[in-house]
Amino acid sequence: MTTKRRSIAFLINNVVGDYQSELRAGVERAAEAHDVNLLTAFGEPITARGPGEVDRSSFYHLVGAGGVDGLIVASSTLCYLAGVEGMQAFCASFAPLPVCSIGMAIPGVPSFMIDNALGTEISVAHMVDDHGCRRIAYLGGPAGHEEAELRAGGYRSALAARSMPHDPRLFARGAFTIPTGRAAMRAILDRGVGFDAVVSANDRMALGAIEVLKEEGRRIPEDVIVCGFDDAGIARFTKPSLTTVRQPVKRLGGLAVNAVLRMMDGEAAPALQLVRVELTRRESCGCGYHSGESLAPPPPSARGRPLPLADQRVLLERALMRAVVVPAGALDGWAGDLLAALEAELAGLKGRFLRALQDLLDEARREGVVLDQFQGVISLLRARVRPPPEDGDEAAMTDALEQLWHASRILIGSASVHVEGQQRLNVELAALDVTYGARGFAACLSLPVLRGLLASELPRMQFSRVAVSLYDDAQRATMRPLFLMEHGREVEVPPVSFPSQGLAPPGFLDAAERRSVVVLPVAFGDVEKFGVAVLDAQANEMIYDVLRLHLGSALKAASLHRQVVREVELRERLEQERVRQESHVAARIQTTLVPKRLSIEGLELSAIMKPAAEVGGDYYDVIPTPGGGGWLGIGDVAGHGLAAGLIMLMIQSMVSALTCNDPAASPARVIAALNRAIYKNVRDRLERDEHATLLLLRYERGGRVTFAGAHDDVIVCSARTRRCACIPSSGVWIGALPEIGGMTRDAELVLQDGDVLVLYSDGVTEARSPQNEQFGLERLCAVIEAVQASPVSAIRDRILEEVEGWCPSPDDDITIVAARYRAPG
Structure with a gap:
């Protein structure tokens, strides 16, 4: 039976940085040597809720519960927001798993640290004993930071061991960065106290101090000698190169792996183990790369020459x-x-x-x-x-x-x-990969687009095995896979949820061969957490951090896009509902105002108005007058909905009032008066700019018809010739201009016995077939001529039947008024 390979989780704040990179390399090498799986997790700050408490919802707790057998915590990189008590609670929260700490001494947790105090002691000793310095300034780290305090203590101890006083004016603090190193150095210079050497709690602050000293005209090392701590990569390439204390960081990682494996086997591990550091002498103290001749005296030779x-x-x-x-x-x-x-x-x-x-x-x-x-x-x-x-x-x-x-x-x-x-080429290539990928991530507005981008970009970033999963519930207890890659190719995502503690879909982390993976949170900021990504550990380290940021940003953008789409859809539904409700009201107005009885002496009348889905403002009316005459009206308000219905209601009311008041009025004058009122109401009260077509016809019993306005042509089909004549209207729209009296004139036509008069709206002639062809005036005339002898109701119905057959789903109202004239006697 095959024994399951053991797994270790390594928790660190980042994989980028001289310290982090070297520490990870030491842990990786030791894990490989012991043939254990390694899960390196980074990317989320550790926060303490109170003394002795820790946030148990952190991403690291998923890793700790995700099938590992022990944990290594790079405490010195994670402690900034938690402190020693917070880190102690954090480590205790993984019980009963074996846990050890690197970089910070945590009570109750086996801890591995460099001898920070010894590092500054040997720095000061070198400056005093080898270079004869007597006034040594010190740039310390943040107050309360354990390593910073230990290094500051070493500085004081070295001075005390040489009976040299500690001058507080020569002490300033920074935050382990070049800018804070500059600020600390300026603070000491501003105090006006003399010094001949500077010792810094880390290399970056030392480099900031060198910049300030050069600006002040002080030469390094002729006037002031400088020493840093950590031996960061940049220390070798500055001018002058930086004398510094080198940490055996890889050894710390190896010791931690050995310790946690012993703890997994039930053995005890030391409470605290300090690892010695060494001084690397370079140009900033005047030693440069020493040849070694001073390290041991040459053996004696009788002739004063080198021995064999x-x-x-x-x-x-x-x-x-x-x-x-x-x-x-x-x-x-x-x-x-x-x-x-x-x-x-x-x-x-x-x-x-x-x-x-x-x-x-x-x-x-x-x-x-x-x-x-x-x-x-x-x-x-x-x-x-x-x-x-x-x-x-x-x-x-x-x-x-x-x-x-x-x-x-x-x-x-x-x-x-x-x-x-x-190394530079690797960084440049990684930067190129990140640059090209970043452009794509910035444009991701949906999960399918993101999956496609991951499939194309991750192989180019040297990834071959990847699982990206998103939280499936508000409590982040389960996840659902978003993207999977095996052997550099995207594979089908199983449609299943799995416990978040599994980190990846079932089977992804199970393999016969040893696995080393990097686990990172997919999040936007410290609050919005979307899921977890698990990637093989062979890519350039800078890619992991950039990918973490871009993944979180892409998912945030996709989330915002989905939210915008949902809001737009909601607004569209509300707008559609509003239009539907308005259309319903408009339809009630429109159909309620249709005359119930069509009766004018000498005219056989039949009419229909069929509203479209979005009701417009079609209007028709039949108004008999004393003496055997009457008025016919037809029009169409531009637009749809409630506003069109209201304007149509105004038109009907005004036409009815004006014609009843003066049955023999000029149609042109009625149109002009109506326009003045409509223009003012629409512009000032409704605050809209709609207009309408309107044609008014005054019928006399002898067959004379006087008309005015602007609408579609009047069709008269002759009883004698059975052919249609189209008589255009020559007025202007109402509501478009404040005054149209000068542009509106009466016109006349005379009906003969049996002639058919047809009025219609543009919903008839502009109806379009599936091939986008209009029904048209010519086709309408042909239909009328074919049924000219039929009752007017049949003429009306035949026109409607042909139009609906031509356009099964009309998008405009259809209005038809058919009248046959019967002469007196």
């Missing part, structure tokens, strides 16, 4: 080991191996030394050792090694050794440049 290699082998090996800062447990026996190769070279095996040096540089590069340090090794060998005494041609051998040292320096320089160039 064999006579000083042990001392020389020790000197070489001290010349290069190497992580503990790395490059075991390298100095002895290199000296053995040199002995073989001196014995005549040409090329042995350079091959051994190349192998050493390759291994040192893999371990993260600064290769430039080996220039000091060559300087030391050149000073200490001489040709074998039995060699007869000492001059030739000396020349050969000089060529060997020269070739060695070239080899080291080339390897160092290659390493730095490769």
Whole structure:
């Protein structure tokens, strides 16, 4: 039966940064050596709710409960908002899992720290004992930060051990950043107190101090010598390069892995283990990369010349080991191996030394050792090694050794440049990948678009195995997968929810081979948490942090877009409901005002008004007058809905009142008077700009029809010829202008016995077929001519039938008025 591989979770604030990167590398290497799975989780601050309390809803608690067997907490990177008590509660919240801490001593939790106090002690000792400084300024870290306080304590202890007073004027605090280092240095300078050296609690503040000192005209190291702490990558490349205390950060990671594995096996781990630090001397203190000659005195020689290699082998090996800062447990026996190769070279095996040096540089590069340090090794060998005494041609051998040292320096320089160039290239390539991907993430407005972008961009970022899952409930107890990738290809997402503690869909983290993954929260800020992403751990470290930010931003944008869409849809539904309600009211107005009885002497009348889905403002009326005459009216208010219905109501009321008051009135004058009232009401009271077509016809019993206004043509189908004549109206719209009297004229037509008069709205002639062809006036006339002899109700119905057949879903009202004239007698 196969035993399940054990898993460790490593919790840290970020994977980007000199300290974080090296610490993660140490944990990763140790996990690989012990064949255990590693889940590196980062990206969320630790907050304490109160003394001894911690927020248990944090993303890290999902990781801790997600099937791991132990945890390593990089406490020094997570403690800023929680402090020691908060971190103690945080670690205790994972019980009964074994937990250990790196970078902070936490009561009740096995902790691993560098000897912070020793680091500043050896810095001060170097400045005082080796350089003779007497007034040493100190740039400390934030008050209450454990490591910062330990380093400040080391500074005070070193002064006290040398009977040197601690001057508070030479002490200032920063926040471990270059800007705060500048500010702290200026604060000391402003106090007007003299100093000849500066020790800083970290490298970045030291670099900020150097900038300020240069601005003040002080030379480094001639006027002031400076020392930092941490040996960050930037410390090697500044001008001058920075003397600093190097932390064995990788060793801390390895020790923590070993401890948590022992705890998983039931063994005890030390409550606190301090790891020694070492001083790396560079240009800012005047030492530069020391050659090692000062590390151990050369062995005595009767003639004052270097002894043969064999006579000083042990001392020389020790000197070489001290010349290069190497992580503990790395490059075991390298100095002895290199000296053995040199002995073989001196014995005549040409090329042995350079091959051994190349192998050493390759291994040192893999371990993260600064290769430039080996220039000091060559300087030391050149000073200490001489040709074998039995060699007869000492001059030739000396020349050969000089060529060997020269070739060695070239080899080291080339390897160092290659390493730095490769690192820069990797960063540039990662930056390009992030830049291209960022443009896509910025435009993601939906989850399908985001999935497509992940499928195209993640393989280019060197990811091959990815799971992105989103919370499925308000309590964030379950998740549903959004995106899955296996072997660099997107795979189908299973439509299932799973417990959030699983981090990824079932089976994703289960594999026969060892797994190392990075787990990060998918969130926007510290409040809006969307889900969790699990990615393989082989990509450039900067990509993880940028991807975390872009994923959270993309999901926030998609969420906002969904919210906007929902609001728009809601507004559209409300608007549609409003229009529906208005249309219902307008339809009631429109249909209620239709005359119930169509009766004018001498006219057989039939009419219909059929409102569309969005009711417009069609109007028709039949008004008999005393003496056997009457009025016919037809019109159409532009627009739809309630406003159109109200305007149509105004028109009907005014026409009825004006014609009843003066049955023999001029249609043009009625139109002009009506327009003045409509224009004022629509503009001033309704605050709208609608207008309407309107045609009024005054019928006399003898067949004369006087008409005025602007509407569709009047159709008269002759009983004698059975052909239609289209008589245009020549007025203007009502409501468009304040005064139209000068543009409105009466016109006349005369009906003969049996003639058919047809009035209609544009819903008839402008009805469109599925092919977008209008029904048209010509087709309407053809229909009328075909049924001219039929009763007017049949004519009306036939027109309606043809129009509806032409356009099954009319989008405008249809109004038809048909009248047949019967002459007197």
